[in-house]
Amino acid sequence: xxxxxxxxxxxxxxxxxxxxxxxxxxxxxxxxxxxxxxxxxxxxxxxxxxxxxxxxxxxxxxxxxxxxxxxxxxxxxxxxxxxxxxxxxxxxxxxxxxxxxxxxxxxxxxxxxxxxxxxxxxxxxxxxxxxxxxxxxxxxxxxxxxxxxxxxxxxxxxxxxxxxxxxxxxxxxxxxxxxxxxxxxxxxxxxxxxxxxxxxxxxxxxxxxxxxxxxxxxxxxxxxxxxxxxxxxxxx
Amino acid sequence: xxxxxxxxxxxxxxxxxxxxxxxxxxxxxxxxxxxxxxxxxxxxxxxxxxxxxxxxxxxxxxxxxxxxxxxxxxxxxxxxxxxxxxxxxxxxxxxxxxxxxxxxxxxxxxxxxxxxxxxxxxxxxxxxxxxxxxxxxxxxxxxxxxxxxxxxxxxxxxxxxxxxxxxxxxxxxxxxxxxxxxxxxxxxxxxxxxxxxxxxxxxxxxxxxxxxxxx
Numbered sequence: 001x002x003x004x005x006x007x008x009x010x011x012x013x014x015x016x017x018x019x020x021x022x023x024x025x026x027x028x029x030x031x032x033x034x035x036x037x038x039x040x041x042x043x044x045x046x047x048x049x050x051x052x053x054x055x056x057x058x059x060x061x062x063x064x065x066x067x068x069x070x071x072x073x074x075x076x077x078x079x080x081x082x083x084x085x086x087x088x089x090x091x092x093x094x095x096x097x098x099x100x101x102x103x104x105x106x107x108x109x110x111x112x113x114x115x116x117x118x119x120x121x122x123x124x125x126x127x128x129x130x131x132x133x134x135x136x137x138x139x140x141x142x143x144x145x146x147x148x149x150x151x152x153x154x155x156x157x158x159x160x161x162x163x164x165x166x167x168x169x170x171x172x173x174x175x176x177x178x179x180x181x182x183x184x185x186x187x188x189x190x191x192x193x194x195x196x197x198x199x200x201x202x203x204x205x206x207x208x209x210x211x212x213x214x215x216x217x218x219x220x221x222x223x224x225x226x227x228x229x230x231x232x233x234x235x236x
Numbered sequence: 237x238x239x240x241x242x243x244x245x246x247x248x249x250x251x252x253x254x255x256x257x258x259x260x261x262x263x264x265x266x267x268x269x270x271x272x273x274x275x276x277x278x279x280x281x282x283x284x285x286x287x288x289x290x291x292x293x294x295x296x297x298x299x300x301x302x303x304x305x306x307x308x309x310x311x312x313x314x315x316x317x318x319x320x321x322x323x324x325x326x327x328x329x330x331x332x333x334x335x336x337x338x339x340x341x342x343x344x345x346x347x348x349x350x351x352x353x354x355x356x357x358x359x360x361x362x363x364x365x366x367x368x369x370x371x372x373x374x375x376x377x378x379x380x381x382x383x384x385x386x387x388x389x390x391x392x393x394x395x396x397x398x399x400x401x402x403x404x405x406x407x408x409x410x411x412x413x414x415x416x417x418x419x420x421x422x423x424x425x426x427x428x429x430x431x432x433x434x435x436x437x438x439x440x441x442x443x444x445x446x447x448x449x450x451x
Contacts, residue, residue: 103325
């Protein structure tokens with residue numbers, strides 16, 4: 001069986017990176033982002049990247065690191081608030097942005113990974129998102145044609161995996177990681193723990209190993225919280 | 237006496253029905269969760285991949301892997317379930333969510349909504365708003381009746397780029413409630429905040445709507 005396990009992010013990325021490539025990056029805000037792989041891409045200095053990711057990180061965190069080093073040419077995202085450097089580059093015309101509705105982005109990756117080059121959706125009909133896209137009427141309702149996304153590389157963050165790449169996510173850190181994994185010609189996953197084959201229940205796998213080409217342990221993680229909200233304990 | 241943000245959220249909460257699956261937007265819509273009527277159980281959906289949103293966690297119990305769509309830390313409930321963004325939006329776009337409550341910058345008399353960008357200002361993106369208005373069974377907008385400059389926000393035609401076309405079912409403002417039975421009918425004024433007159437609402441609204449039915 002082909003070995004999927006790599007010692008670190010840099011070696012897992014060896015031979016995969018090239019200037020101008022398209023990358024799908026999992027995560028929602030700073031939740032479930034492939035931090036080690038982002039750091040290694042920054043260190044590799046790969047340029048002119050097109051990155052499909054729901055968000056663009058925040059200043060100095062997540063994909064914000066690749067924005068700071070000007071490695072990103074274009075973002076395909078649904079929401080890019082909370083990021084001053086992004087805003088500066090965007091307003092200066094240094095960074096191209098394709099705004100894509102969140103559900104359309106998830107479906108574009110799911111479709112791309114499933115060999116579906118396009119699909120029709122009601123999302124965005126009659127809005128700027130529909131500009132230049134084919135409109136088709138089904139059962140009296142208008143839909144627009146959206147393209148599937150196939151990326152040169154998918155980078156994702158999981159919780160646990162076995163050595164075959166079968167992978168489990170944790171809570172809302174699953175988000176875009178699952179569809180984006182399938183959209184990459186190559187998918188590299190970083191996880192908190194790798195167990196021997198047989199160590200995970202086959203009925204509980206969220207992402208079958210067929211979608212995971214390379215695998216690293218990225219622990220220990222210092223997971224960031226964007227908005228810490230708590231409630232007070234009411235004394236009994 | 238105009239309605240406060242909490243009053244508006246409480247009014248929106250009256251539209252909840254037992255067993256509903258509901259998605260609440262950011263801002264005033266989030267407050268709706270604090271006003272769920274007694275005897276009504278609803279399941280809140282978070283578009284980043286969760287059904288059954290629990291309250292904010294106790295201090296010290298925050299989990300970076302457990303956030304809502306506003307990126308705030310939350311907690312889980314015994315009935316909670318997690319899924320991917322693709323599954324989450326399949327629920328939304330597939331018409332499986334009963335109700336969504338959203339904020340807006342403008343709503344038009346034909347049910348168009350604009351709530352994602354102002355030309356010339358930094359665009360943050362539409363997030364999941366376009367998917368929600370396109371796919372959820374019933375769309376309720378909660379917003380101030382007028383802008384900070386005093387301009388009407390329930391207007392004849394949206395001036396800002398649209399989030400969705402002919403999608404809004406109900407508009408709740410600090411002054412009044414408007415509703416329409418389907419997407420071919422005009423909105424009707426159905427309720428006024430205490431002390432607010434129909435004349436005041438009319439003076440601050442450029443959308444055409446049917447008058448309050450008199451008892």
